[in-house]
Structures are given as structure tokens and as C-alpha cells.
Amino acid sequence: MAGTTHLFIPGPTNIPENVRQSMNLAMEDMRAPDFPEFTLPLFEDLKKVFSLTDGRVFLFPSSGTGAWEAAITNVLSPGDRVLISRFGQFSHLWVDMCERLGLDVDVIDVPWGEGVPVREYAKRLAADTEGKIKAVFACHNETATGVCSDIAEIRAVLDEAYHPALLFVDGVSSVASVDFRMDEWGVDLAVSGSQKGFMLPAGLGILAVSQKALDASKFSQYRKCYFDFADMIATNDQGYFPYTPATQLLRGLRTSLDTLFAEGLGNVYARHNHIAEGVRQAVQGWGLELCAADPKWYSDTVSAICVPDGFDSANVVKTAYHRYQLSLGVGLSKVAGKVFRIGHLGSTNEVMVLAAIAGAEMAMRDVGIPIEAGSGVAAAQEFYRLNNRIELARAS
């Protein structure tokens, strides 16, 4: 197959050239005397992406799922009651993990396409006068449905209820791509991974933890070793790790952070919104609908697009892959066959995403979906043209 395979799944994302260069390296000694000169600033800078002042970050050789497990097993204990909602494959998997790890899980099921049911959270928190709920879980960006929830609202209901529960947030497909404010929103544990907004290969579980959660971790009854905060803290404080870290990814992370800061986190978020809006215009141009049920849920990192009844979205994805070397995201679980997804996070730009839109358009027409050739592309183009960020940058 000639040319590039076009990658528009919602992670792993496309690696920028400089990050790729930085990971083309010889191995190094993770116990070298000067290794801390590299790691200590890395930890501090990583916190900035979470807007976290106190607390700390953990970098596990793992996927984001590992970071989820680390969050739970370090701060909670078996039998602890947690409040969580389910509205997509990834919030579903989180519920599943909570249950398998023996938590007492209060799940609120919400139609897929909606986000965190804040009012229902409010009710249950208000009703929990005995403070049995130890933690409230929120999936910031549900990757399966392209739904982004408002974490600040969740903090608000916690505060309104004067509820002391910890706030766990799944930021795997949001952190470093959309605004994330741990301090301001009172997030206690924020889970992420390397292969999304951080623009790295998969393999680093990234976890940011508030001081409150660190304090709570001392009372956890979970048995654990690999993901144990205490081991990490004892060694990280010296600039080292309790076992061999994934130094290649750490070096890549350094470049990734430098790249994010050079663009400016605010600009990174604005770019994601801009790129995403073009995709949404394309969907409108096609006359199709997003899985996200309301504009307030629209995700700036991934769009799940509903195919019309009678069509199988899996065919769109397969056709795109086999005929056009274009990787789109499949519909997962409840929305299998119903949606396909375009990931538009990380290192992207307008023309990249127009390629994805053009390819999706062809694949949809190939499988018989009645959309007009060029309709999505044209809509996105016009949006991008009229809202070009270069001009805005010049004006400012």
C-alpha cells in the first residue's frame, strides 16, 4: 500500500515529528546520577497540563486502564461506595472495573449520547446524609460516543451538598486536548494516557492526584504492589522509579510537553475546538447526526457519527480501511453498527481532518449511504476558511 495510512481513531493519535525524533534514541540508565535532572522537572511540568498545583502525578508503564486501576486501588478500599454513571463503552468499562475490584457501585445508566447526569448526582449526594459515598466518578470525555461532560458542574453539586466524596475523572481522551482544571474543579484523581492528547505511543498511564487523595491513599485496604503510590512516591521524590520506567516514552513526553507549552495550552484547546467544529459542520453537510444528543455534550476530541437506519457503520469503517487506507473508529458495544467515529485530537490540522472527512465520505457512498459527494468536505472547508486561526493569530 503506497502512501500514508491515515489515522483518525480517537487514539493512538498522530505523533508529531519532533516527538517522534525524540523517541528515536539509545537506551539509558534509569539509575544514572543525573537522571533526576530529567525527571523532576518532567513531573512538575506535567502537573501544569492538569492545572494541578499541589498533589502529584504518577507515570506508570501501563495503558490508561492501568492508571484507572491505580486510582481506585490506592485511594479506595473494597466495599467503598462510589457513584458513577454509564453512557458509553469506556464509562461502562470503568463501572465494570469498579465492580470487579469490589467497590459498592451506584451506577446511573444514561442513554448513550448523553453525559454525566449532574442533577441525578446532586440528588444522590444530597440523599447520602451519612456520607457513604466515598467517591464520585465522572467520565470527562466518553470516547465511544463523543460526549464531553462538564466537570465543573459536578464539583458544584458536590459543594452544594457539602459532600466530602473524592472526585475521580477519566480524562483519557480529554487531558491535553480540552481545558482541564484540577485545582479549580476540585478533581482528586484524573486519569489519562500517553496515546491521546499527549501525542505519544501507548504505554504510559498518567495519573494526577490531589493532596486530598494522596492523604486518603494512606488508608486504602487494597492489596497492590505494581501500582502502589507509596513505592512511586518514595522513589519519584528522588527522581527515580521503583522499577524500570519506560524511558523512551518519558523522553517523548518531555518533547510533547515542550510542544504543548510552545503552542500554549489555551491555543491547543482552541485548536481542538476549531478542528472539531469543522467535523461537526461536515456531519451537518452530510445531513447526518452525531451520537452526542445535545451541543452541550459535543466532544472536541472525537465525533461519533450516526449512520442512517438500515446501514451498518462497521461497513463504513471497513471500507475506509481497505479501500482508502483510512482508519476510523468503529462503533462499540451498544452503538456497534450505528456509529463510526472520527478522532480529531492530538497533533492535527485542518487539511489532515479534511482528508479524513473526504475518505469517510467516499466510504459512506460506497456502502450506499445517500450523502452527496463533497458535501461534508465543503461544509468543513467553509468553516475552516472563515474561521482561520492564522488570521485570528495575526489580529491578536
Add this chain to the structure above:
Amino acid sequence: MAGTTHLFIPGPTNIPENVRQSMNLAMEDMRAPDFPEFTLPLFEDLKKVFSLTDGRVFLFPSSGTGAWEAAITNVLSPGDRVLISRFGQFSHLWVDMCERLGLDVDVIDVPWGEGVPVREYAKRLAADTEGKIKAVFACHNETATGVCSDIAEIRAVLDEAYHPALLFVDGVSSVASVDFRMDEWGVDLAVSGSQKGFMLPAGLGILAVSQKALDASKFSQYRKCYFDFADMIATNDQGYFPYTPATQLLRGLRTSLDTLFAEGLGNVYARHNHIAEGVRQAVQGWGLELCAADPKWYSDTVSAICVPDGFDSANVVKTAYHRYQLSLGVGLSKVAGKVFRIGHLGSTNEVMVLAAIAGAEMAMRDVGIPIEAGSGVAAAQEFYRLNNRIELARAS
């Protein structure tokens, strides 16, 4: 700037991943005892791309321009009469080189947009009863205007005239992308470079030479050293070079050849035609015209697209670059301001080219050219969909 800078100039072209990997290497000893085990098959395999059986290839650390100079200075002598035509910036530069190197240059000027004037060549060859013309020059693919000429026809007129002149062909932007048959067409010197169809960085001048030209080289009166065939032959025959070769590019060339052969040269040519035809459909969709004056001249490696009167194509290119991170080819010399170019050679596929078309579309609309948004993309998409090569592959 986030994301990829989209490169759609007619060379350097996009490097495939495996070629890029193969050039990520440590340096090596170009006098190592086993170096010939690498180079000797490389020379032989490279000849296949030119469809050259006898004769030999030369690999100079140089650009294609260097290979041009090597061709002239090794086989001709100052004062030799050569027949050449000029219909674009690169054929112009070749004429210029001929003149500066002291040849007696019989130039035929042809409107830019046309190709080699075969009938005029025939006339002049017929008139040259004394055989003063030592060489006939033909630019196979004029990169500035997107015009591809028929080399077989030139051979035919040479044969018809029973003329013994050598046939020099500039194949810089054709070899390895469009059919090239040195043996069959009786080409004596074919010039190419690494950064086009060979999908490598610039830095290798590639020259294929017939046995007839090698014989002629013994009588050349040019003073030369760096580009001297004799030095190359003496060392190449042993698998070595007269001076330090660009081993990184040679290793890349090995992978490039393997990649071309794995796809099959016939398939490579068919793919280039397919990709190019989509671009031409886009131009038609826009209601614009190619610089190439007739379909018989259409180039499968680069399209030079005329902007309507009153618009400056340089603005299209600048806008594409600054606003959309898209590198298009500018109009050069006589067609400066009048055309912009989309390079579609090397490692490309449909979605890649659709990205370029979409970006060009935006840039044209930005500068006020009255084309419809999505019109070019839609035309190309429909062509690609209905002529998808994957389906053809399955059917066969």
C-alpha cells in the same frame, strides 16, 4: 504548527515509512570488505527501473542537475551540436546548461504547455545529412508545466532518419513513476534523482547510460573529475566508489527499490495514472484548465493548474502554505503567477491527494477565485470511488 505539513510539490516527495526507517542508521565503512555485497546487486536492481539491460547506472552524491552535467560532460565534447527543445523551466535550465558547457545548441522553443516537438525534431534530423547533431535531448516530464512527452516517438524519428545521434532523456520527474523503457526506446542517457519517484531525500544523482553512450564517453573532451564515468566504473566494478558515497541514501535506495518491486513497477505506474486522473477530474470540477495543452501531454506525476486571468497563482500557493500547512508548487518563470502545481508522485494514495485538493480549494477560494467549495474534491472522489484499485485487484 500542529500536525503534518502536507507536501504536494513535485519533489521532494513523501518518504514511505519503511524507507525512512532504513535511513535511520549508524554510519558504515564504505571500504568494508562486504560492502560490494550490498552495492553490486543495488546497481543491477536499479537498472530494472530504467528497463536497461546492458549499460550501467551511476549514483553520484549530487542532485539531478549534477547527473545532467555528468551526462553531458562524459559523453559529449565542447562544440558538439545538440538538438533540444524548451517548453518549461526545467527544459530551459537544461538548455542553459548545454550552452554554458559550450555545446552548439539547436533549441526549438515550444509554447509552455506542449511537449517535445517530435515533427520538428524529425525535420531537423532529416536535414542533418552530415550527422552534425551528436545528441538529441528530450525532457520526458517537464515538471514546471506538467507535460509528459512520448520518448518512443522520438526514437521513431531518429530511426526514420537513420540518425546516429545519442538520445538524452531528462527523467527526473518520471523515472520510477511512469513507464520508462530505455532498451526499447533506445535511450542512451537517462537522468534522474533520488527525491521524486525514488521517494528518497534529495542528494543522489541517478544516471542510467547505454553501452553506446559508454563507448562514446571514451572520446569526450570535457575536463572533469568529480563526475567522471571512468573513475566510477573502475571502482563500481569492485563494488566501491571513487570517493565517499552517500551510504545513507544508498541504503534508502535499497529499500525504495524493494518497495517498488514489491508493488510491481506496472502497478506503480498504474497507481500514478489513477491518482493523477483524480487530480485532473478535480481541475475539471473546478472549471479550471491544466497548463498541459492537450491530454496527450498530461503528466501523471505533476499537474500544473492555471488560475483564471486576474488572479495570481503565487497567492494561492502562499495562502495554502501559511494558512493550511500545504506546500504546493509555484509557477516558475514564464508561468509564474499563472499556474500552481500539485505534485502527485512517489508514495501517494487517494486520501493524501484529496487532502491536497481540499486545501488547494480553500486557498483558491480565499484569494477569490470563483470555484465552488467541494467541487474538486467531489469530482476526484467519484473518480476514485468508481475506479478503486482495490476492487480491481480483487477481481483479477
Add this chain to the structure above:
Amino acid sequence: MAGTTHLFIPGPTNIPENVRQSMNLAMEDMRAPDFPEFTLPLFEDLKKVFSLTDGRVFLFPSSGTGAWEAAITNVLSPGDRVLISRFGQFSHLWVDMCERLGLDVDVIDVPWGEGVPVREYAKRLAADTEGKIKAVFACHNETATGVCSDIAEIRAVLDEAYHPALLFVDGVSSVASVDFRMDEWGVDLAVSGSQKGFMLPAGLGILAVSQKALDASKFSQYRKCYFDFADMIATNDQGYFPYTPATQLLRGLRTSLDTLFAEGLGNVYARHNHIAEGVRQAVQGWGLELCAADPKWYSDTVSAICVPDGFDSANVVKTAYHRYQLSLGVGLSKVAGKVFRIGHLGSTNEVMVLAAIAGAEMAMRDVGIPIEAGSGVAAAQEFYRLNNRIELARAS
């Protein structure tokens, strides 16, 4: 600092050029339809390195420590009695993990420098007439002391006692470097990692599991999710993973396996023995002693070298690092200050190791250790010269 930093710690090891090239890649879709065409043969080929016929391998995004935890939490249950021995930092950490994970740990402490106390294992297994011991743990190669134990002997004592306990082996610094025969030795769980004999960056926990252990895993009472075999099996059987795998490392592993097989596993082991023996000759040349108390314990992947009384081995390591850009392994825990280590596993050759020996020699002299300049190098050189494997290869 100019030039290479010389890496001679016992992992991460030096990455071969072809493996490095293979990891210089764009990201890919781990749910692509053709992804299983890559992963399924990878799983099968990986089993060959363990000499495992039935059973299966697991590839976790983790360090080797994660693979340890996976081994325990999938196959055992809290409160299970296990027999284990401790004679170095890594066997110590394994004991620590067993205790923290709630196993009933029967630890045999052995002087550091010795290996698995097989006779003592035999006694305790014989005494365990009720079959309370669910698993026997053995650290194949203790990386801290350079001690390699004989796993076949442990199998023998298990068989002699007709004891059904599972056999867990830590092969982190042995697998792919020294002979390892899971089938023949009846190993049930063999733990390894990417950054040693597999010559990859850290980040892949590699675990090979016998069918007997897989069967046992169905009854494990541990709560787990990230490391759960069942999730892995369900997806691996289809060629996929339960969460985003570290595709970059998987691609590297493919090349690593190809490289190991091209050399031949037997030749890889012979090379490691050859290289190691040269290091041991150097130690003798210096008049120093290995931490390994007896030749039968000598490790072919790492040598822990005792500095004379009155000297601090940490100074040797620091001096080597700061003055000579040479990373040696420090002495850990009980042998801190007493030994330094030369890692000689993975992609090494004689001249590489001579560099390490020469550098260690300088560092030792710098800190005042009374060894003769060149003495270790000369001893190793003569061994390498007289036992050159190239000659042997030609003779065979």
C-alpha cells in the same frame, strides 16, 4: 558530552539498529481488521523463546514487575502458601510483593552470592505432605548478584516429591539470553520484560504461562482487572487486546524475535556465555572476585564484581559515569558499596564489552583500587581471541 554513553547495566540493554529502526514509526490502529495478522504469529513466535508448546504468552504494557503481579494475582489466591528464596535485591522484591499481596510466604534466606537452595526446597516440599504449598518461586537469574540458578533441578525436586505446586520463575534477566525450557523444566509461569534479552525499551511485561497455570487461574480469588488473564485471553484469541497495547514495542518485538531467530537461539545463548566468560577472565585478571560464590552460579548476563575491602563500589560506578560516560550497575541493598555490575546481555559483542572492561578498569584505578592498568582487558582479549566464535562458525 561527545560520543556514546556506554550502557552496561543489566537492562535496559543496547537496542540493535534494526530493532531501533522498526520502532521509528507512525502510530497504527490497534483495532484494524488486519492487526491480528500481525499479533497472532507474534504470540506464537514469542512462545518459542520460552520453549513453550502449549500454554500462552501475555504481553502487558508494564514493566517486568507488572508481569510478576499478573502471575501471582491470576493464578494464586490471598493466603496461598508459596515457597520462595531470597538472595538478592530482585528475589527480595519478589518476596516483598508476595507478602504485600497477602500470600503465606515461606522464605528461605540464602547468602547473597548463592542461588536457589534446591536441597532446602526439596526438604520443605517433602515435608509438605498436605500439599499446602501452592507454588514454588525461583529467581532464575538474580540480577543484583549475577547468580543464575538451575531451574531443571527445581523441577527435579518437585517431581521427586510428587508435589503438585506450580513453578513460578523470574526470567527477567535470563529469557532470550540464556537457555530457557519451559516445557522441559515444567515451568508454569515465566516472567520477563522487554528491556533485557529482548533488546527493547522497557514497557512490555512478558509472561509465559503453562496450560496447568491457565487452568489454575480460573480459581484465583484475587481482585484484578488490568492484569486479568481472562480479558487478555478473550481478546488475544482474536488478535486484539482488552485495552490499547503498546504497538510500538510490539513492532519492535517482532523485529527482536526475527533477529534472535536469525542468529539462532542456541547461538544467542552461546554468544552470551562467550561474552560473559571474557568478563570473568577480566575479573580474574584484576585479581578480584565475583559476588557469585561458585562457578555453578555464574550468570551469563550480568557479573557483580566485588571491590576490595575499604573501597566503595558506588564510587567506581559514579566515576565511570561522570568521567568516562560509562554506565555500570550499582550494588543494591545488602551489596551496596560492595559490588559493581557489568551487564553483558542483549545485543553485545566482544569489543563492546572490552570497552566496558577498560572503562571499569580506569574508574577502579581512579578511586585507588590496586589493579594493574590493562590487566582485565588483556585477560578478556586473550580469551576472546583464542575462542573467537567466527572461527568456530567457519569450522562448523
Add this chain to the structure above:
Amino acid sequence: MAGTTHLFIPGPTNIPENVRQSMNLAMEDMRAPDFPEFTLPLFEDLKKVFSLTDGRVFLFPSSGTGAWEAAITNVLSPGDRVLISRFGQFSHLWVDMCERLGLDVDVIDVPWGEGVPVREYAKRLAADTEGKIKAVFACHNETATGVCSDIAEIRAVLDEAYHPALLFVDGVSSVASVDFRMDEWGVDLAVSGSQKGFMLPAGLGILAVSQKALDASKFSQYRKCYFDFADMIATNDQGYFPYTPATQLLRGLRTSLDTLFAEGLGNVYARHNHIAEGVRQAVQGWGLELCAADPKWYSDTVSAICVPDGFDSANVVKTAYHRYQLSLGVGLSKVAGKVFRIGHLGSTNEVMVLAAIAGAEMAMRDVGIPIEAGSGVAAAQEFYRLNNRIELARAS
């Protein structure tokens, strides 16, 4: 073959990691509007390595041999008288080029092992009262014999003779490794290449030219095109090139310059001297002699080492390569069979060179040369230990 192939030829040299990373890149548009922002500072910074204030540098896609040809054909004219000396394969090749390019060559043959015969130059310049000598050529560092000449002395004799001849210097294996002062020494054309002190792959001919030589270039009668200064100047002044430049190497050169400047050119030269002195100590330790006939000729970038009578140095080199994966330089031409060479320029450090010494030692013993095992290594080690630059750096 496992492990690294050790490269100790006098170019190509070992590429530093950061330079290698910087060349792992996608292709770029060499006509991009912002390309000059990259090239113009590159030209200026490159001049610093030559200590050139006025004048300019040229970067040809070529080897150093190409830069030689550019120097001659742009500034001289056929028939011009030049004064040159020959004392090694590379000065020989330069003489050969001068002759083939039609210069009137006044060659002084000097025993191989000596350098530029300054007194003889002085005589001939004094005798040239008519100023027929247009240029004086000097090979700064003869790579074949490891002989470095004093360019300042040549300038002195030119000045003493009040002779206006241009001074051409071959700095291929000296520039960026040993002190080079174009302004101060009145060098008019200094030739170099990318694959030596610049630590890049071969493929860039680097030429630095004084204003005086640029002025002279206007009167050159050579026919040339590829290497024509005028074309380069016209485009370089705008930040562009007359044909496709080797952008990959240019990007690498940027990093190379940054690396040289970060270390400090003075430190780079001191390091080369230090590394070289260790090699010379090893030669003394072996009881062998350098080809360089006098310490004043000793080269800090390459040592040519004489094997005792009755031995063939080619066997040493072959043995080192085949048995130990060590590339040493062969003896060339007159010293074929008599010397082997260790290149110690570019990105090197002590332990790297000790590896080369250790390997050479083994190979010499293998072929029967009666040297003591470890003798060279020990001598170099002691030199390096007692003159360790890290300590010096701390003290300063």
C-alpha cells in the same frame, strides 16, 4: 552479527544521537516561504567553524571531492599555475584533479609521513617573480598518513614573499575537529565535507571562500554549471538553492553546528587532541610507530600506524572487521600493507577509542604481530585517567 559495528575509520564518523534524531524527518519544501529563516542563519553559523568573517560558504550536494572541484573550477582557469605538494593518497588525488582539470601543476613530492614542505614552498614562491603561481595548495590533514600541516606557516611564507597567490586548503578531515582560522591564516578556499568533523552522513560538500577568492571567481574560464558559485550566490542570498538541496543533511548540519557550539569549538579541538594523544600513547605502548614522521606532523583526527616489517596491515584491518566487527582504515596506495589507521575524529570519547585500541590489539596479535595484550590499552588508559578533561572542567 550482534551488537554495534565499531566505526573507527577517518570518516564517515559516528553520528551523535541528537544529529541522528534531527535527520529522521519528513521531506520539506525547499521553496517554502520560510525556508530562508532556516538557511540564512545556517550559512552564517557555518562560517564560524571556519573562523571566516567575510566571504561565504557553499553547500553542495556532493562529497568533499565535489567541493575540491568547485574550488578549482570557480576560481582558477585552465592553464593556471598552481603549487602543490603530495605526501599521501588524498594530496595525491588533489594533484590528480588539478592535472585532469588542466592546471599547470607544480608538484613537490615529499616522503609519505611528512607534511607540506613549507621551506620548499617559500623557495618556489620567491622564485616566482612574475607571479605565475596563481594558487598554493595545502592539504591540512592528510588522512592517509595521519599528518597535519601548519597552515599558518604557509601563510607566513606567502606573506614573506609578498606573493598574491590564493591559498587553497583541503580541510576535509580537519575542519570542525582541529583549529582552523581562515581569516587569520589568510586561507582563500577551504574544502570540507559533512562526514568527518561535522558528524553527518556523507553527501554535503562544504566550501568556505574568502572575499578575495570570490572576486577572483569572476574571471574564471572554466565551464561549469553544477558547481557554479554564481548560481549559488544568486539563490543563497535569498535563502534558496539553484537546484534541490539535500535538506535532510542541512537539517542535520543545523544540529551539528548547535552541538559544536554548545561544547565550544575550543573544547572540541582540545577533546580531539586529548583523544588522539591517548591513541598515540597506545601506539607507543605497543612499541610501534606512527606513519607521521615527526610529532609536529601528528594528526589529532587520524593515526596511521605502521605494522612491523614482514606483516601486512591489510590483514589487521580484515581481521578486525571479520572477527571483531571493528572497522579500521586500510593503508592506501604507497602505504598499502604498511599502515592501518584509527580514525578518532567527530563524536568520540575515551571509552569509544579504548574499544578501538583493544580491538586493534587483538587483531594484531591474531596476525602474529608481537605486541603484548593490553599494552596499548593500558598506555591509553593511563593517559586518559591522568589527563581527564572532566576534572579540568571542574577545576576551571
